[in-house]
Amino acid sequence: MAYAAALGDDLPCYLDTRRPDGVIAHPVFPVCFEWTAASAVRARCRAGLSQGEAARGVHATQHMILHRPLRPPERLSTTAVLVGIEHRKPGAYEVVQYTSVDENGTPVCTTYSGNIYRQVEIKGPDRPAETPKLPLSAATPASPRAQFKIPIAAGAAHIYTECARIWNPIHTDAEVAARASLPAIILHGTATLAMAVSRIIQAEADNDPTRVAQIHGRFGAIVLMPSEVVVRVHSRERHDRGEAVFFDVLNAEGGSAIRDGVVILRQ
Amino acid sequence: MPYDSSLVGTELGPFAYDIDPGWTMAYAAAINDTNPRYLDSLKSPQLLAHPVFPVCLVWGAMREMDRKVKNSPLTSDEAVRRVHATQDMMLHRLIQPPEKLSMRAKVIRVEKRRPGTYMVTRYDLQDATGAAVSTVYWGVIYRGVDVAGADRSAADLPTLPAPAKWDGHPRGEFGVPISATLAHVYTACGRQANAVNIHTDTSVARRAGLPAPILMGTATLALSVSKIVTAEAAGDPQRVARIGGRFGAMVLMLSEVTVRIMTREKLDGQEAIFFEALSAEGARAIRDGVVVLRS
Numbered sequence: 001m002a003y004a005a006a007l008g009d010d011l012p013c014y015l016d017t018r019r020p021d022g023v024i025a026h027p028v029f030p031v032c033f034e035w036t037a038a039s040a041v042r043a044r045c046r047a048g049l050s051q052g053e054a055a056r057g058v059h060a061t062q063h064m065i066l067h068r069p070l071r072p073p074e075r076l077s078t079t080a081v082l083v084g085i086e087h088r089k090p091g092a093y094e095v096v097q098y099t100s101v102d103e104n105g106t107p108v109c110t111t112y113s114g115n116i117y118r119q120v121e122i123k124g125p126d127r128p129a130e131t132p133k134l135p136l137s138a139a140t141p142a143s144p145r146a147q148f149k150i151p152i153a154a155g156a157a158h159i160y161t162e163c164a165r166i167w168n169p170i171h172t173d174a175e176v177a178a179r180a181s182l183p184a185i186i187l188h189g190t191a192t193l194a195m196a197v198s199r200i201i202q203a204e205a206d207n208d209p210t211r212v213a214q215i216h217g218r219f220g221a222i223v224l225m226p227s228e229v230v231v232r233v234h235s236r237e238r239h240d241r242g243e244a245v246f247f248d249v250l251n252a253e254g255g256s257a258i259r260d261g262v263v264i265l266r267q
Numbered sequence: 268m269p270y271d272s273s274l275v276g277t278e279l280g281p282f283a284y285d286i287d288p289g290w291t292m293a294y295a296a297a298i299n300d301t302n303p304r305y306l307d308s309l310k311s312p313q314l315l316a317h318p319v320f321p322v323c324l325v326w327g328a329m330r331e332m333d334r335k336v337k338n339s340p341l342t343s344d345e346a347v348r349r350v351h352a353t354q355d356m357m358l359h360r361l362i363q364p365p366e367k368l369s370m371r372a373k374v375i376r377v378e379k380r381r382p383g384t385y386m387v388t389r390y391d392l393q394d395a396t397g398a399a400v401s402t403v404y405w406g407v408i409y410r411g412v413d414v415a416g417a418d419r420s421a422a423d424l425p426t427l428p429a430p431a432k433w434d435g436h437p438r439g440e441f442g443v444p445i446s447a448t449l450a451h452v453y454t455a456c457g458r459q460a461n462a463v464n465i466h467t468d469t470s471v472a473r474r475a476g477l478p479a480p481i482l483m484g485t486a487t488l489a490l491s492v493s494k495i496v497t498a499e500a501a502g503d504p505q506r507v508a509r510i511g512g513r514f515g516a517m518v519l520m521l522s523e524v525t526v527r528i529m530t531r532e533k534l535d536g537q538e539a540i541f542f543e544a545l546s547a548e549g550a551r552a553i554r555d556g557v558v559v560l561r562s
Contacts, residue, residue: 001467002455005448010521015451017470155296155306162293163455172292175308226301 006163009198025070027212028194030109032164034098037080061114064215067107084129092117095129135239137246144232148199154226160191189219196231214264221255269415270384272377276421280371288364291316297456300493316362318507319489321401323457328372351484353406355511359399378418384409427511430541439528441494447521453486484514491526509559516550
């Protein structure tokens with residue numbers, strides 16, 4: 001409930017405990033419990049890096065496959081596997097696969113999360129991750145199908161941090177952000193993604209988050225606070241796995257905060 | 268079952284707390300207070316906690332106190348009829364994260380009042396050197412619950428100052444939007460351990476006879492104090508020496524609260540700001556509100 005609240009998403013399916021089937025979690029919520037596994041993976045992967053190199057890691061890509069909605073209270077377990085490392089122009093690109101299962105061992109969600117270590121070389125040959133293919137948009141229309149402005153409050157990152165239980169001071173501590181050569185604290189990429197997904201659920205899925213089967217995006221431009229982002233829904237196309245909604249998110253300066261965004265809806 | 272007044276004098280603690288800057292920053296962010304003294308570690312190398320932040324520490328101690336009360340003859344139905352009625356906070360200084368603090372709790376008063384049993388617990392917050400940081404008098408009413416035994420008191424209860432005069436014209440009024448999700452955000456950012464309650468859970472709120480989840484009184488108080496610090500203390504929260512008020516009408520979400528500053532008066536070398544907070548329906552969510560500023 002707190003996660004949805006942090007996004008300003010007050011759909012009853014997230015917050016109203018009187019519902020016969022109970023509440024469900026926001027589709028992007030798995031990033032919260034994956035965070036613990038992510039911290040463990042980072043500690044191991046970054047062991048061979050200097051402190052300066054490790055600090056240059058940024059969240060670059062996110063691909064979430066949601067096998068079913070999450071219905072709290074639930075006990076889940078998450079396994080993290082480093083599935084790929086390759087050289088990219090900005091630096092070393094790593095992909096970690098998080099697999100979360102319920103108490104029966106049934107998959108709940110699978111996430112491929114990519115990080116770029118800027119200006120860091122890789123040792124040995126590229127070992128790119130094998131990740132599921134995503135549908136490509138047949139054509140990007142000249143004008144968006146819909147667009148939504150989202151105000152980003154000055155305290156949005158502090159609130160998201162506590163409500164998601166994701167503690168990374170680059171988002172909340174101005175001094176830490178300055179040391180990382182950022183102009184100020186920045187909003188979490190997953191917060192921007194979650195806000196965009198909320199808008200897409202409202203506009204394209206009749207306020208039904210259980211229809212969200214997959215979410216993908218590449219993180220780019222930073223989102224400062226306070227500011228405003230614009231979610232642009234470019235197209236909606238039938239696909240063999242459902243309907244694909246293609247979107248991007250622009251920051252207040254017009255930079256692409258999220259590009260190649262796709263939400264796949266179940267039929 | 269009646270409330271056992273022999274609980275007066277019950278002491279609990281110390282409860283140890285590690286106050287990290289993330290916690291205090293999130294608390295300020297939850298009430299949309301962007302004062303750099305709370306949030307900006309570059310402009311304010313020593314960050315401060317919002318003056319109402321100590322309530323987050325009270326919640327932890329209160330859980331233990333609740334267990335004591337629930338072990339008394341109160342039924343669970345009676346125990347859930349508790350409402351926060353009064354608050355009086357003496358701020359000897361603001362919390363400066365990171366800090367290690369400890370809190371002791373003591374039941375200092377139980378008495379029969381018309382709506383039920385009134386109980387006041389005093390929470391004393393100390394730093395690592397043993398110096399007092401804040402003292403919180405937290406009064407609750409168990410609606411419709413009788414007292415077993417005589418009214419009892421283990422310590423004096425300070426009296427809230429009242430305005431000498433008010434001409435009926437507000438000194439200032441501020442509309443404060445209350446978002447639909449504020450109680451959830453306030454709960455998470457305050458790190459309230461017992462997160463499922465009348466403020467966040469529709470089912471629990473309905474069982475307690477409420478129309479919907481209601482905003483915490485301390486959240487309304489904190490929103491009011493933020494406005495007063497900005498308008499009356501030039502944005503300097505360190506001037507806040509005392510905060511008091513009585514909680515009344517509920518604040519629903521989504522809504523708006525009006526913070527009405529009635530008057531400002533000299534008070535024993537300090538300055539007292541008298542205020543109230545009105546719910547969207549115009550009822551007093553906080554009455555007899557006072558913020559005492561150091562000169």
